[in-house]
Amino acid sequence: MALSHPSRPVLLALACGLAALPLLGQAQDGTPPAANAAAAAPHDPQMLRGAYLARAGDCVSCHTRPQGAPFAGGLPLATPFGTIISTNITPDPEQGIGTYSQADFTRALREGRARDGRYLYPAMPYTNFSRLNDEDLQALYAYFMKGVQPARQDTPRTELRWPFSMRWLMAGWNLLYLPGQPYAADASRSAEWNRGAYLVQGLGHCSACHTPRGVAGAEKASSEKSGEAFLAGAVIDGWYAQPLRNTAEPGLATWSQQEIVDYLKTGRTGKTAAFGRMAQVVANSTQYMTREDLGAIATYLKSLGDSSAESAAAADSAAAHATAVALRDGKAEQPGALVYLNNCSACHRSDGQGAQRTFPTLARSSTVAAKDPTSLIRLVLQGSAMPHTTEAPSALAMPGFGWRLSDQNVADLLSFVRSSWGNQAAAVTPQQVAKIRSSLPAPAVAPTQKAALR
Incomplete structure (x- = not known):
């Protein structure tokens, strides 16, 4: 079983990507995807795979402001603790991540720490990204270093009110809520199910929007093993992100696996259509996923909850x-x-x-x-x-x-x-x-x- 095959990576970003704070993201619909932002090394398989992963993670939606350079940051993300400004993740050596090594990049995504050791705010969903395997992290690094154009632009700094301005407080938060381990396959499940779980829980960070949060701003459950609150629905950015569990209405009990795939691929089915921030997720991210990956997502989501609820939904x-x-x-x-x-x-x-x-x-x-x-x-x-x-x-x-x-x-x-x-x-x-x-x-x-x- 290869969870990191080029056609089997990652998915389902519910726009804005929050993983630890109940952010109210301000990304604009129609932000141009930037998977081919640069022509550098166009035939590098690892870089191309990284571009696919970046699309799957919907990185562009949070790290590109309206009319701004792709991935150059500057997008304000409103939170109950203050406004967080998304950072420049282009390979610019001064404003971006151009001086990051692979180890620096991996630490940022797995531990929420910048190159200089500063704690990142979990508006960047590193609690989800910590589940990524080494191969996917290497491909993402290759893409951001070789496939994205370096860019600079005037961007304000994040200034949260006290005491949230003290980044070192994140050390304690991480001890409580950061998983710290990449995704481990469940041997009792199929390869497709495991791939879907890896995609949903990892770079896709579906739970960032679809899982309710506790008083500390952390998700109440991080996987199917940690409780029924996982993907049980939550209000975020002024929209209700619906439950993604296979339960009676308003869950996915009345959805077939094919309808889930079609919804993520096209933004519509015979019954419904994507709206609000989910429309942006489909436009910038999930429409570019392979149907194999989307099928794995559907398989995993349909396994959550009580499948007998389908008969009760009539x-x-x-x-x-x-x-x-x-x-x-x-x-x-x-x-x-x-x-x-x-x-x-x-x-x-x-x-x-x-x-x-x-x-x-x-x-x-x-x-x-x-x-x-x-x-x-x-x-x-x-x-x-x-x-x-x-x-x-x-x-x-x-x-x-x-x-x-x-x-x-x-x-x-x-x-x-x-x-x-x-x-x-x-x-x-x-x-x-x-x-x-x-x-x-x-x-x-x-x-x-x-x-x-x-």
Whole structure:
């Protein structure tokens, strides 16, 4: 079993890559990937493999600011402890990592220590990267030294408030939360499962966004062996990163392995589409993964949780049909039904089925039924766009309705959608909508009560 074959490396970066602090990353959608940023040594197999790994880890999304040089840093990452500025990881000898040896590079990714010994803040997910094997670390080093153009740009320094400005405090944090060992294969599992586990837990750092965190900012679980909190879903960057466990809605129980692969490869399936920060992850990272790697990811994710939940995820088709008939007949007595008819039914249809791979289905949707409605509220207020990918180049977008819907409108609408067509999720309150609206920039401004749509 070779976990580091060129076609079997690493994956699934949920944008922004946080591993120890609950960061609210500010990466911009559409940041250009930089896997071929330089023409140096174009036929070096190790460098090319490193480029693949860098894409898989989505390094570009956090280390490239808008209109900045690829990997030259400068992207502000907002955290509860202050704003962290991503660093320059080009081979520039002054601002970047040009003077790093392989040993320096390995220590940074495995131990969170810079070349001069300074502790790195775990906004760089070294707790995940510590699981990488030596061969992959060598390939990444080859790529960043030979395949990336050196770059310099004016970038502010990270200045956290006291006491978080004292980097030496990270020594104690590392003792508690840094695994310290590369991934060890489970002999009782298949080679594909082990490859998927290596990808998810390592450079892919999926848990950085999809696992809830404790009071110290560390993930509550780091693998399937450390508890059911692993990949159980979490709010990050103003979006709800859904559970990636094979559990009943809103988990992956209703997803087939092929749907998981298609979602990561194209940003959409027959049921749903990537939105928010996940759209950036697909655009910059996962679409470039081989289907073999994505299949390994799907195999691993589908093994988490109770597989018997798939049979429990069936919905009441008679109730779903009754909802569709009522909407077609113009019967909108239920709060939110009229708002749906006036704003949503043209694309998502009266039966909530949408249009395959164009307008996501709302019926029996794991996204709609999510335990936390944060993402749904933000989608209605602000809108979002599907990622542009090679296999699905049409970056279709949903407009935001925050400019025309009041908090009550949005709450009624989402409560209706979350209880229709077989969905069985909790209602949304106007207070939840107001809280999220207040965190968004204009034009997601609540209309006057008089202008609100009933």
